[in-house]
Amino acid sequence: MTYAYLGPEGTFTQAAVRRLLPRTRKVPHQPFPTVPAALDATRRGDCEAAVVPLENSVRGVVAVTMDQLVSAGMHINAEVEVPVTFALMAPEGVRPQDITRVFSHPHALAQCERWLAERLPGARAQTAASTAAAAQEVAAAGAAGGAAIAAPPAADLYGLRILATGLGRDARAVTRFVSVAPDWSRPTRTRQDRTSLMLSLGTSGPARVVDILTEFDTRGVELAWIQSWPTGERLGSYHLFIDVEAHIEDPPVKDALAALTALGLGVRFLGSYPRWGAVTA
Structure with a gap:
């Protein structure tokens, strides 16, 4: 594979x-x-x-x-x-005071914005497709005032020198x-499975969220994650991503999904799989 x-x-x-x-x-x-x-x-x-x-x-x-x-x-x-964890890295010979541009993935730049504002207030943040792509780009440019925020191992991979570590907002x-x-592979079931779903709320929009939560709650199905995402069709039109702490083949989950379908909601199964760290039964 x-x-x-x-x-x-x-x-x-x-x-x-x-x-x-x-x-x-x-x-x-x-x-x-x-x-x-x-x-x-x-x-x-x-x-x-x-x-x-x-x-x-x-x-x-x-x-x-x-x-x-x-x-x-x-x-x-x-x-x-x-x-x-993030590290600031640059080509050999570049000092912190020489840095005018800092490259990284948007998520990494956002997590390190406080550190950058305090330590490199004059440097301009520039986005890259990934943290490692930022390190690769800075290495290719040489000592031209550029630095990258990436995972520490990227420094060795691209011949850069680490100037600072612990840049992120939260060390945890x-x-x-x-x-x-494309296909669900039916991973081996465990006692700690998670099921991911995408629900289409239809014309009723967020008003149906209470109904959705109720169908799971009355059956004792625990929700682990819920996230709305716009359909792109109009304001107030959303998909709802939900993770439940159960397997798709568990009867309470099957019953809840049948009830949601009966309410006219679009239900798409994304997968059931072991939660990270779960021990296979």
Whole structure:
């Protein structure tokens, strides 16, 4: 199996692939420049699955992944959480006072904005497709006043020198990644499964949220995550992403989904899979 991931080498997404498959590091994984490109490769069959970032504990959901989940018709087969720590890195000879531009992924720049404002107030933030792409770009430019914010291992990969660490707003920051594929692979059930769903609220919009919560609550199904996402059709028109702490084949979940369908809501199953850290039964 070949895994597609947001590259280049040295991204947090590559770390997620390796953490998801700790016993099979030799499984091929291929970098792609963007999340949509990684998912396109999976849809075409060039790769069997793609690992993509879904949400961060500091900055919330990753917009491009949410958009792709709405439109791509993919299924989630696994999840993994990766601690996120950032380092400022630059080519040899570049001092902090020399830095005029700082490159990184938008989520990383946002998490480090306070540090940048205090330590490098004169530097201009510039976005890159990924943290490792930022390191690669800075390395290629040489000593031209540029620096990158990336995972510490990226410094060695691209021949950069770490100037500072611990840049993020919260040292406990974590990003949740998911492994997605066109088909649901029916992962081995555990006692700690999670089911991801996408609900279309229809013309009633947010007024149906109470009904949705009630159907799960009355059946004792615990919700782990709920996120609205615009359909793009008009103001007030939303999809609702929901994670429940149960398996799709559990009777209470089946009953709740049948009830929601009877209410006229669109229900799309995204996948049931072990929660990160769950022990296979």
